[in-house]
Amino acid sequence: MSAQAQVTFPPGFVWGAATAAFQIEGATHSDGRTDSIWDTFCRVPGAVVGGDTGDTACDHYHRWPADVALMADLGLGAYRFSTAWPRVFPEAGRLNQAGLDFYSRLVDGLLDAGIAPWLTLYHWDLPQYLEDRGGWADRDVVGHFTDYALTMHAALGDRVRSWTTLNEPWCAAFLGYAGGQHPPGRQEPQAAVSAAHHLLLAHGQAGRALRSVDPTATIGITFNTTVADPVDPADPADVAAADLMDALINRVFLEPVLLGSYPQVAVDAFASAGATLPIRDGDMEVIKAPVDFIGLNYYQGNAVTAHAPAPTDVLPSGAAVVRPTSSPFVGGQGVHAVSRGLPRTAMDWEVQPDGLRRLLERVHRDYTGQAGVALYVTENGAAYDDEVAEDGSIPDVERAEYIEDHLRAVHAALESGVDVRGYFAWSLLDNFEWAYGYQKRFGIVRVDFDTLERTPKLSACRYAEIARTGRVLAGPIMVCEGVRERQAVNDTVSA
């Protein structure tokens, strides 16, 4: 794969962009919505950089018509968004029609604009009332999630054909309940391992329920992934460390869903930390319910060693928050990810596009290919410290390059026979980047958080051309023929 090669994607390849409810909607207490665990967490001193909250975010709750118009203008074929559970069920068992109506209007708006809605049911905003009852560490959450999934489907299933149960259960379980970088901020290995199992069970049970009411729906789940390479492939300790990281991030979710069992190396790691998966009879069958697609979110690979690294080799990890956190790797404390000296994004994530090709090839070969399960890249993108030029444009060359290099990697995987059917840029908009607050900008569209004005960046223009032509061009990134002024999008604000 040459970094400069021109590549052409097959017709029908899905070109989309992704967001998540809590990161963009704002209006956290409008029309009956109650707190999610993220609302609560934002109020914990020192938990989120700058004390930022999701209260306003991108105000997408009110500005969604403009955002849909923006996507239509960019020529996107699909929009991956999530629905906020506490907007729809503000209390256990009490449906909030106003919350449901918001998503119904959004779906209609997307369809009118020719954009396929890709709905994710859970992108981390658990209702606080469920956390108060034990959250994902408590098995009862599974039934609540299934009810929520069926309710969303009853309201939107006639128009939404692509359903994702969960986004990145690793983060929900291990950042939320072991590391404490995310809410509920617990740092209890057993709770994290229980949460992982219950998330998978919720995926399986809800997925089955959706399929039984709608056999032709497209149903899947999205995982965060890494490509773990031993620093020294000749050192058995480094090889084992890389294998453990792979097990604790990738296989612990891929294998239950696609093979119906947990990887033994992860089970052993959990046991070494005194934690066990709370598996009951029949659970693994439920978790292995057939899926139509697996979504892979890929941002970076990891060089992994078992040996304590020199401080200069350590990659900063996590947001610079005041509140103390722990390692999210239950039973993986001896595993270190170190720098390979590759270029880094503003997150300090190393840029390694070829990792995406290897990831797709490996998942297709080991898990999804034979099962006839399709792959989608459901998130990929980069945070950079964008600068606004004097003429108001945002020449985010690095982000455009990041996206195009990763698309070349996707194309290389396609060429080698991987069944990958689409790509969703993370993210449509600059937004609330979790514990990093508003400091990290991932959008292909800039959001001015004072005025909430949206301005497509150079990367949006380039991506729009790719979506329009199916082609990633060789040659200079600065060129973007399709640059158009689009002030109008900022004027359309929903009533």
Ligand code: FCB
């Ligand atoms: C992923 C999340 C997404 C966003 C990106 C940068 O882990 O799914 O919400 O924060 O990272």
